[in-house]
Amino acid sequence: MNAQLVNSAAEVLHAAMLRGTQTPAGLAVALESAQLLQSPESAAELKRLRARVNELEALEPAPIQTCRTCGAGYELGRSCGTCEFQSHIAAALAERYGDGRPPAEDPHDSPLHHSYRVGRELPEVPRG
Incomplete structure (x- = not known):
């Protein structure tokens, strides 16, 4: 039993009775409007x-260590996830491209590309 909850309900019921509410339904409405009723679910x-909160509060926090390579924090006794991820990416690039570097960018030519100059790119012609 929660004494604070009981006292809150008693105050709400007392205030309702002072306003003249005598029926059980009226008292239940007063409790509901004070948000003191809840469903079993x-x-x-x-x-x-x-x-669950009590269970999580009882857990001992894992000591955190800072990686000397990248500066990320990780749990003591485990390896640095950031460095592992970076080495995994480097290994994937080396496997795919051989030397670990992606190929040079495509020239971005599209069907709409043209090699000639258009009017807005031509030099200005002096008038007159």
Whole structure:
């Protein structure tokens, strides 16, 4: 039993009674409007979430170590994920391209490309 919750409900019921509410339905409406009623499903979900929070708070935080190569943080006793990722990418590039570098960029020629100059690219002709 949560004493704070009981006191909150008692205050809401007392205020409703002072306003003249005497019926059980009126008192239930007062509790609902104060958001003190909940469905069994939401109560079960709240209980599950509180248990999970307690479980996570009980965990010991893993000591963090800083990588000397890239400066990223990682858990003590494990390898640096950032450096592993970078070495994985380098290995994939070397496997695909041989020397580890991608080929030079394409010239970006499209069917609309033309090698001649258009009017806006021509030098200005002096008038007159």
